Amino acid sequence: MAYRARRRVPAAVSSGELLRQGDEILVALVEVAGAVVIFVGAAWAATRFVVAGLRHRDAAVFTPIRLSLGRFLTLGLEFQLAADILRTAVSPTLDQIGQLAAIATIRTALNFFLRREIEQEQRQVGTGPPVRPDASAAR
Numbered sequence: 001m002a003y004r005a006r007r008r009v010p011a012a013v014s015s016g017e018l019l020r021q022g023d024e025i026l027v028a029l030v031e032v033a034g035a036v037v038i039f040v041g042a043a044w045a046a047t048r049f050v051v052a053g054l055r056h057r058d059a060a061v062f063t064p065i066r067l068s069l070g071r072f073l074t075l076g077l078e079f080q081l082a083a084d085i086l087r088t089a090v091s092p093t094l095d096q097i098g099q100l101a102a103i104a105t106i107r108t109a110l111n112f113f114l115r116r117e118i119e120q121e122q123r124q125v126g127t128g129p130p131v132r133p134d135a136s137a138a139r
Contacts, residue, residue, distance in 0.1 A: 016090075023090045027083050034079025041072020063125050070118045074111055081107045 045065050052061045084103050088096045 020090050023086060027086045030079055030083040030086060034076045034083065037072055037079060038076035041069055041076065044072070045069035060125075063121055067118055067121050067125075070114050070121075074114050074118075077107050077111055077114075 045068060048065045048068075049062065052065060055061075081104060084100055084107075088100045092100070
């Protein structure tokens with residue numbers, strides 16, 4: 001008698017379940033991206049803070065470090081908000097929509113005040129956003 005290997009037939013996965021699983025993966029990736037951006041920004045700022053603190057005793061040296069950290073935090077918060085929006089993208093409940101509204105309001109307010117502080121610091125330091133050289137000037 002010959003032995004025949006039995007093939008396992010995968011259980012049918014509904015399109016809704018597949019969509020939810022894909023959404024969970026995307027949410028996790030976007031959340032990780034936001035956390036990485038915030039972590040990298042904090043590590044960079046901490047390193048620059050220590051180096052600048054050892055070299056200079058002037059408080060004005062720390063303002064550009066704070067500005068850069070603020071930019072990293074703003075970008076990280078944007079990623080976190082995007083993850084929250086993705087989380088409720090697939091058949092949200094009324095409770096999830098309410099939670100998203102609260103989270104979006106808080107994060108938007110944080111971003112608003114953070115950006116306002118960055119702009120205020122830039123005006124005080126006298127540095128605006130980086131200006132890119134004109135492409136025609138390079139020719």
